[in-house]
Amino acid sequence: MRVARLDIVGVVTLGMITALGGGILRDVLLGALPPATFSDWRYLLVATAGGLLAFALSRQLERVSLSITVFDALGLGLFAVTGATRALDLGAGAGQAVLLGGITAVGGGTLRDVLVRRIPSVLSSELYAVPALLGALVVVVADRLGSTAITWSLAGAALAFTVRMLGVGFRLNAPSPPGRRGTGD
Amino acid sequence: MRVARLDIVGVVTLGMITALGGGILRDVLLGALPPATFSDWRYLLVATAGGLLAFALSRQLERVSLSITVFDALGLGLFAVTGATRALDLGAGAGQAVLLGGITAVGGGTLRDVLVRRIPSVLSSELYAVPALLGALVVVVADRLGSTAITWSLAGAALAFTVRMLGVGFRLNAPSPPGRRGTGD
């Protein structure tokens, strides 16, 4: 399996898709078009700058995969709560808001993985969708109880971050299908 | 080629994408957002339950691939006629309605195949898109002749199911490009 060899355009393109893809999927599913992350130039600027930074630091980044995991987990939590909040703002139901929080959090990384031909983390990795859904759930439950305070968003993001880091640290996985665990079966 | 090893979250996620993806693509193309399959909580519940059931029965399911093929062909027919019907309801032209019936039927499975890195069935398998388009065509022709009776939907779904099962049973394929059939050519 040949690893994708990316040039600067590829790195920036992938960076933008990773950063903006989840929010775009969320806004398409909400019918809130054009997507906020696309119609606001500042989002594009930040995503492009992030991609350029990753390009410039790529040699260093390969040596600090732990910090990448930490940043990724932070993004997972923040995207989960902002996605759920935006879904609630646009009138989505509670279940949809939780799901859209999860989609916002994992969507960009899933698109990236498809483009570079990796099995998306959401399908196979240590707890990845679960912490995102938990973080979104905190925001939705608080909203249903009448509170939209920023505290709950921070709590939701922190919960998602913590569960994700525990999943990575202890190599936790959600249960696998019965009968596929053993190699001799 | 490593096969994707999915945990319960991956199985349920894939199940939901397979079940709802085609309808979501159809509604995006029709501009009917948010998609019906997403804004109605019952669709999500059925798709989640189906994914959990598939997870619980995965060991058994591996031994009964014939029944999976049968259920898949049934779904192909039902999605084709419901997709075409919804397209007509929303004012799509005859050609678009046939195509949207086909997209509804094959879209979810195509998204699933992309995520687990298989060549989508619609591109390479025994008759797959053809029966879906035929099933949708029955509904659209009946509609143009003035009848929206459920009988035509059932006839369309039955036609799609039959053609698909014949394709699987006799390993039929649509014609391949000339000059690629033989290995020595």
Place this chain on the structure above:
Amino acid sequence: MRVARLDIVGVVTLGMITALGGGILRDVLLGALPPATFSDWRYLLVATAGGLLAFALSRQLERVSLSITVFDALGLGLFAVTGATRALDLGAGAGQAVLLGGITAVGGGTLRDVLVRRIPSVLSSELYAVPALLGALVVVVADRLGSTAITWSLAGAALAFTVRMLGVGFRLNAPSPPGRRGTGD
């Protein structure tokens, strides 16, 4: 890695996705749904005819990969300027219009590459996104200077075509990340 073996349905499906996919992505991002390329039957007809032609000529096409590259570069330029023009017509900002021109130009081919499991050209190939963005930039700058003359569209498409062909001819790539160039590093 097994190459996808496509039948006639697969070839036509891939042809339609390649031809229409970029415009559909653009219209989804602009919220202009249903997409123009989908609601207008003539687009579908041309794309289907192109797919059938490619199927009939596939043996010959394999021997003339140069002319495919030329046609692909022509399409890249035309899609870039029409994409940017449509984005401006629908009120997109200058930055968004340039980006949407690029997405229109590379989107269809990217979807095709994902479906047949190739690393998309936009990520790894000789200059591919860059000429599309340059072509779109010409149209957007002209528009901002008050001219929507067809001349500028032709100039933009010609620029994109020329840069792309130079990229292919001289195997130019955008810069790669530092530290990944050498094999021994």
